[in-house]
Amino acid sequence: MTSIALRGRPGATHVISPVIDFSAGPGNRTGRPGAEVDMPPVTRGFVGRRTRDKRLPPGQYDVGGQWPVLTAERAPHLDTSRWTFTIEGLVERETQWTWDEIRALPDERWDGDIHCVTTWTKFGMRFDGVSVDTLLDSARPRPEATHVVAHSHSGYTTNLPLADVTGGKAWVVWNAEGSPLTREHGGPARLLVPHLYFWKSVKWVAGLRVADHDEPGFWERNGYHDRGDPWSEQRFQGD
Template sequence: MGPNMRDAAKRPDLKGRVPPGQYVTEKWPVLHYGSLPRFNPKTWDFQVYGLVETPVILSYEQFMALPKTTLQRDIHCVTSWSKLDVVFEGVPVRPLLEMAGPKPDAKFVMVHAEQGYETNLPIEYLLADDALLAHRANGEDLTPEHGWPLRLVVPRLYFWKSAKWVRGFELMAQDRRGFWERNGYHNHADPWKEERYSSPWE
């Protein structure tokens, strides 16, 4: 870590960019549960299902042919580091959801990833302009450790909500907690409110 990086949140030029309790790092720490999944482009697919008008199943080739965009955002990990000005490239989430046609009672989304991992979000976060399914970051393909071939990017929330190795969205009427949310992490995860962990009775 460079000099004064832990004090960066106190710098006037970063006011409003670094949430409480965070420090800025130039590195991108690797944190994940379990082993790295193997990627096979011939069998990989991405699905949007549940409360939708038309379920979507896309092969890897079909998914990568979708229109892409770039997005520069700061990211904030629940373990207290923040990385600024990360440039992601990938497929915007909103058009993908619109392709499936969410039903009116679809209020929540369970994000499904490899090895049974899942995390839950209110649907409005995925309909926002800054929700992205990224395959590149800072001009390079994502490494497997950072989610290759595809990771979700939802920069408004702590970064565990930006699941790696994503395989699909399940649209739901009622909220259902994902892996970390069932294991002591906050259900919402707003970094500006320091919604890191939940009490056992919540």
């Protein structure tokens, strides 16, 4: 038998049995001349492969109760007394919020699943924050605007079509599972774009720059897909 490593699950293997040629005679059922295979009877307890959870996009696995911490940089220490969030670029009015100002805006709760490009999925997450729609309503993107570049207080960037952060699809969040976001998970506030792979949900978010063209961010310049739709398995350029 042959073992192969399962993608995204260190140490896990899947066992592949030899291919059996059922068109051969009873003395030659492995496709190798002269090989004899005794086939065990199928019992009532045999149920076959377990049904895959329909909430899992292709190539993903359920991480269970864990929430892995993955980042390309060190987690910065941010003081909320100096924290700001800015929308700039192709907008009618560049707008900046302090921590107290953004927390005073109408907040929303989002419940659902998040998907990391490294193949884990976490079911049933809860986040609280403010809709990006509310923030963009204040800044008023110009008619020619098509994309945003989201950037972090650490300098990290990622690109997003404007359509992927409007219409109730994106938030700036500060609570996860009813508690303040930890620094390792992007606190005090991060972007949440849950319908895309989670590298698009910028940790330690500092703002959005509105543009009339697509401008690849950090991971996109290093081979990741420009959009990152988990249901289309858009992990890398060319997917």
